[in-house]
Amino acid sequence: MMRRADGQSFRWSLQAVVALVFTLVVLAISSALIGFNHYQLTKLTVRDAEDDFQRISNNVRDEISGSLHIAGSVLDTASLTLDPNLPSEQLGGLLISILKDLDDALPAAMGIFIGRGDGSHIVVQSLTGKWPHEIGTGIEGAAYAFMIIENSSSQHTARWVVTDREGKELRRIPPQPSEFDPRRRPWYRASLQSPGMIITPPYRFASVPEVGITLARQSRQQEDAVFGIDMTLASLDLYLEKLRIPAELELLVFDNSGVLIAHPRGAAYRAALPDRSGKLLTVDDARSPLLTGMFKTFQQNHDSLGQSASFSVNGDEYFGRTERVGEGVDNLFVSLAIPYDIMIGPAQQIRSGLLLISAASVLLALLIVLLASRRLALPLRKATEDIGRIMKFEFGHTRRAPSRIIEVGELSRAIDTLEIALMNFMRYVPDALVRRIIGRKFSADLGGKRQPVTVLFSDVAGFTTMAEGLDPEEVMAKTSRYFSEIGNELVRSGATIDKYIGDSIMAFWNAPDERQDHVAAACLGALRASHRLERLNAKFVAEGGAPMRTRFGMHTGDAVVGNVGSVDRVNYTVLGHTVNMASRFEKLNKRYGTTILVSEDVCAAAGENYLFRFVDRTVPEGAHRPMAVYELLGAMRPDEPELAPVPERLETLEAWEVVRALCEAGDWQTALGLLEKLVEAAPDDILFRVYLDRCRANLGTLQTT
Known part of the structure; x- marks a missing residue:
């Protein structure tokens, strides 16, 4: 005043x-x-x-x-x-x-x-x-x-x-x-x-x-x-x-x-x-x-x-x-x-x-x-909060009230587009790779670096025959269900899915995110995927269709990890002998009737929680020397008892180790008797039949000479 x-x-x-x-x-x-x-x-x-x-x-x-x-x-x-x-x-x-x-x-x-x-x-x-x-x-x-x-x-x-x-x-x-x-x-x-x-x-x-x-x-x-x-x-x-x-x-x-x-x-x-x-x-x-x-x-x-x-x-x-x-x-x-x-x-x-x-x-x-x-x-402020959630990969924000200001409206539409694009992008590219790209921790330049990885290949037995009896739409639908089930389990175990090749999957661990236990993680992913497929195949059979029985091959070792392609399209992948051997091990499953076949390196590095069975010492296609291959039977995890080895495998494992030692020592006659008992006890185990034929062949050769 x-x-x-x-x-x-x-x-x-x-x-x-x-x-x-x-x-x-x-x-x-x-x-x-x-x-x-x-x-x-x-x-x-x-x-x-x-x-x-x-x-x-x-x-x-x-x-x-x-x-x-x-x-x-x-x-x-x-x-x-x-x-x-x-x-x-x-x-x-x-x-x-x-x-x-x-x-x-x-x-x-x-x-x-x-x-x-x-x-x-x-x-x-x-x-x-x-x-x-x-x-x-x-x-x-x-x-x-x-x-x-x-x-x-x-x-x-x-x-x-x-x-x-x-x-x-x-x-x-x-x-x-x-x-x-x-x-x-x-x-x-x-x-x-x-x-x-x-x-x-x-x-x-x-x-x-x-x-x-x-x-x-x-x-x-x-x-x-x-x-x-x-x-x-x-x-x-x-x-x-x-x-x-x-x-x-x-x-x-x-x-x-x-x-x-x-x-x-x-x-x-x-x-x-x-x-x-x-x-x-x-x-x-x-x-x-x-x-x-x-x-x-x-x-x-x-x-x-x-x-x-x-x-x-x-x-x-x-x-x-x-x-x-x-x-x-x-x-x-x-x-x-x-x-x-x-x-x-x-x-x-x-x-x-x-x-x-x-x-x-x-x-x-x-x-x-x-x-x-x-x-x-x-x-x-609301748009900033939505962008923050999207950058944290938390999708599904609440709907914003419409604005009469053009720029605010365009910003809202841009945020919606960003969310949809990023969600779809993550369906084509592994999550870990997307996070590194968004965080500017990944270069799209062509080339790579050498580092240890564990590689997995999977393949469906008899897929071509099954596909011939279905319409293309039915093949697509069934294959999509199959890939969804197996892919979820592999990703849950830390895998990077490289590509889907027809009915096959190529995946690897320890890249782009490195981890010390990548071999154990790969074994866990393969077991989870195999168990998940058992339930899926039961559904296929109940629906009147054929099951999709899948075989896995794994190998661990050094490979070149990085970007391969051209200036307009690149693929983040792994290359090298390790990848080729993983593919060869997958194909060997057919010979031995196994489901998950791994190299000796995987067996040695997986850890004591995983149970393996020696399969053979063979020269895979592309290798220059004999390599020991093992079958992954299961995992001892109290929180996942369904991954434990099936009792039939455990009951014959001790006798199988005796047979294996006899075969390596050249005592084919004694091994033959034990193998006949194993085949009688486990008639569905193809591995015993393979070795039984091998013993008979060796004994026949000895008698001839």
Whole structure:
């Protein structure tokens, strides 16, 4: 209350009081914000420059690491699949096909080779760049050349073969004496001493005047053989040129000794370098004061890598940063710098305009906020809660009230679409993989890594005959019921279902989520699935249909886990010998009349809670030596008594172990008598009949001889 001149009280309305108080508060806040904005703008400009530096550094790092990852995957596959003992020219043809596939995915790959312990060496080189002088010039259609180093008792010889892109021979160079011996190369010795891939420091290649690095790893089939890939650094120069925005930005890659690895003008610098007996171009050789200043700043601030710093070159101020490339090449560094006035100049022009715009915007925002905040807050809060539940994979949110605001309505529809899309996505892709994708813990890049896994294959006995007697719609419906039952149990035990192949399932454990007990989990999943199918088959029979009796095969071991496919479609899967053996074990069930057949490795790693029965020692298709196979009989789990072995198997298990020992000792006569009793006690056990026939056959052979 205030007093007027005539002595009467001056009254304020509530609306005026609220408006005045609110106006004063807003003015105070806006003044503080404008002042704070003035202070922060320069700081934000510096931060934006740092973010740009980080983005460019990450791009360079990703370019290098991506190339190394692709090359590493190729080497890993080659070391697993290529036989180093093949004839040299046959190996050359195989290496040409690999290099041809690498041309599009990895342009930096200049050549691929194998060095062997006998001193022989096969290297395939792309002819898209400079040609080796040994092969001459003027070969129309030439795409690849491979050199074969052969070691005789008297000397090493080298011969070259030039081919077109399809591997057709165009020119053959006669053998010439050579001093090249792969066993004296640093990559050969380092590969034999390392369990994985090694990367050499940059050096000048022997066959062409190019600078690059070599990636190599030991063959998994022959200990004294080494596979390798030569990668040129010329493509990195072009990549840096693409990242050089604005034009005043300077960036380069060097090693800790000052060798200039890559620069947008790297090719010109190298061309101007006089011949110095194979020595590499250094930063000082470029004769650029700025590049020299950047390297000196790196040397002075070596302990604070990754932090931006200001430095002066010939009186001009620069702002820059140097970071380690990493990803297997820890001795390489990427450095960036930009003139300080170029970086801060636009920000200074914007700052003055922002001061005026900020003041007007604050006043306008006051009115908009008062009118819109109440109406927008509630539906937005509800939408945020719904998104939070969806990101936690909790589907089925309550229906929201319709809004007359277009954006809120579109947001609601987008949330509904997101929920439906994610729900359906999880029906096509394993849950664990979806969670990693959503959590940004999974890369969709092609390639994979080697790790232990347990692989399972299943197959329905007599499926083709059953399907012939049903309509396609009935086959689809019945198969869907079957896959739903068996798939639920496998997923419940932690499996990743790789694919459905007709009536078969391929699943694996320990990827993408790793777990120590993946072998035991796989055994539990197979038992649960088998028990679940017994109940499902009872329903099929009650409905007048045929049961779907299923056989399982499992193996555990190392495999390559990752993405296989093309740029527009990938499949997360496992590859390798372990996968092939699991499939072979599944097929062996038919021979022995078993349901779940596993390898000796699975039997050894499953744990004491699982009961196995020795089946045989045989050579599965694709194997090179006899392997012991076991039948998984059941699990001792108090919470799941239905998974216990059937009594009939337990009653004959002790006698079976005696028979097994007799057979291994060659006492076929005694084993025959016990097996006849076992067949009489368990006539449905095909395994006893298999061994009974084997005993009779061996006894017949002995009597004949």
